[in-house]
Amino acid sequence: MDLLRKLLFPLSILYWAVTAVRNFLYDKGFFKSYGFPVPVIAVGNLSTGGTGKSPQTEYLIRLLSSQYRVATLSRGYKRRSKGFVLADGQCSAGTIGDEPFQFFTKFPNIRVAVDADRKNGIEKLLAMEPKPEVILLDDAYQHRRVKAGFYILLTTYGDLYADDFLLPAGNLREGRNGADRANVIIVTKCPTGLSGAEQIKIRAKLRAAPGQKIYFTAISYDDEVYSESGARQVAAIRTMPKLLVAGIAKPKPFFDHLKKDGDIALTFPDHHDFTKSDLDEINKQANNKIIITTEKDYMRLKGRLPEDKLFYLPIKSRFLAGGDDFDKTILDHVGTSTANR
Numbered sequence: 001m002d003l004l005r006k007l008l009f010p011l012s013i014l015y016w017a018v019t020a021v022r023n024f025l026y027d028k029g030f031f032k033s034y035g036f037p038v039p040v041i042a043v044g045n046l047s048t049g050g051t052g053k054s055p056q057t058e059y060l061i062r063l064l065s066s067q068y069r070v071a072t073l074s075r076g077y078k079r080r081s082k083g084f085v086l087a088d089g090q091c092s093a094g095t096i097g098d099e100p101f102q103f104f105t106k107f108p109n110i111r112v113a114v115d116a117d118r119k120n121g122i123e124k125l126l127a128m129e130p131k132p133e134v135i136l137l138d139d140a141y142q143h144r145r146v147k148a149g150f151y152i153l154l155t156t157y158g159d160l161y162a163d164d165f166l167l168p169a170g171n172l173r174e175g176r177n178g179a180d181r182a183n184v185i186i187v188t189k190c191p192t193g194l195s196g197a198e199q200i201k202i203r204a205k206l207r208a209a210p211g212q213k214i215y216f217t218a219i220s221y222d223d224e225v226y227s228e229s230g231a232r233q234v235a236a237i238r239t240m241p242k243l244l245v246a247g248i249a250k251p252k253p254f255f256d257h258l259k260k261d262g263d264i265a266l267t268f269p270d271h272h273d274f275t276k277s278d279l280d281e282i283n284k285q286a287n288n289k290i291i292i293t294t295e296k297d298y299m300r301l302k303g304r305l306p307e308d309k310l311f312y313l314p315i316k317s318r319f320l321a322g323g324d325d326f327d328k329t330i331l332d333h334v335g336t337s338t339a340n341r
Contacts, residue, residue: 044141
């Protein structure tokens with residue numbers, strides 16, 4: 001912890017007290033949580049971001065959408081619209097947020113909606129015909145007003161919640177014991193060669209509650225980068241002069257995967273709303289070289305930079321082990337909930 005955050009530690013104690021009281025009131029029923037007659041799966045974290053929620057949500061979409069009518073519901077961070085919005089052919093990253101727009105673009109067979117009030121959003125989705133059979137809540141772990149049937153908690157290998165502190169001294173949104181609400185804990189962004197011995201150490205550090213399962217995943221990068229006009233092999237573009245652009249919480253792995261000596265890497269804040277001056281700077285730094293960005297950033301940049309120069313690199317979440325068990329856990333939960341609703 002750096003000096004400034006040490007100085008802010010007393011404020012973290014106050015923050016802990018506020019969040020602890022709030023959780024206590026929900027746990028004891030003083031504040032009401034609402035359940036729903038369809039399986040609701042919440043994906044989230046204890047920290048402020050960068051744990052890989054989008055690739056994990058996409059993993060669930062791929063797992064479930066061939067068997068069930070799936071809907072995703074997000075807050076729509078930094079969108080310019082208000083209230084409930086259902087994605088359609090007129091929407092954009094500006095109207096529904098970059099991550100929901102990414103889901104909508106990649107998975108046309110599902111419903112994608114945004115609403116800061118998750119209870120209202122779920123009610124709106126369930127009023128539609130045909131009704132969704134599964135609803136995935138993206139980044140809703142602290143949204144206690146909705147009681148999901150299944151909670152997936154993400155924590156990154158390089159920044160475990162067990163090693164972190166509450167805001168503002170650290171990056172946690174609530175105390176570490178908030179992990180007890182999870183059905184499953186996934187340690188994300190692990191090295192692909194993470195040893196069994198180190199996995200055991202991490203399990204011991206996380207201290208899973210009875211009945212909780214812990215899994216380990218890594219980021220799997222696509223073999224190609226894509227644009228509106230085509231695709232190129234990563235192996236080929238890795239050696240080419242290029243500009244790398246990222247507006248995500250933790251861009252270092254993305255840069256490390258693609259960068260070679262002489263490449264320029266431009267970093268912007270997470271969910272950054274690119275301005276005209278930003279675009280001018282990107283074009284200036286690119287100097288007619290190809291531009292590679294993340295898939296999430298591409299949702300905000302496409303149509304605003306030269307189509308033949310702008311590419312994105314997709315990622316997926318890949319289980320190091322136990323993927324079949326995770327799939328069965330989710331499918332069993334959804335199948336049982338659907339049969340018994």
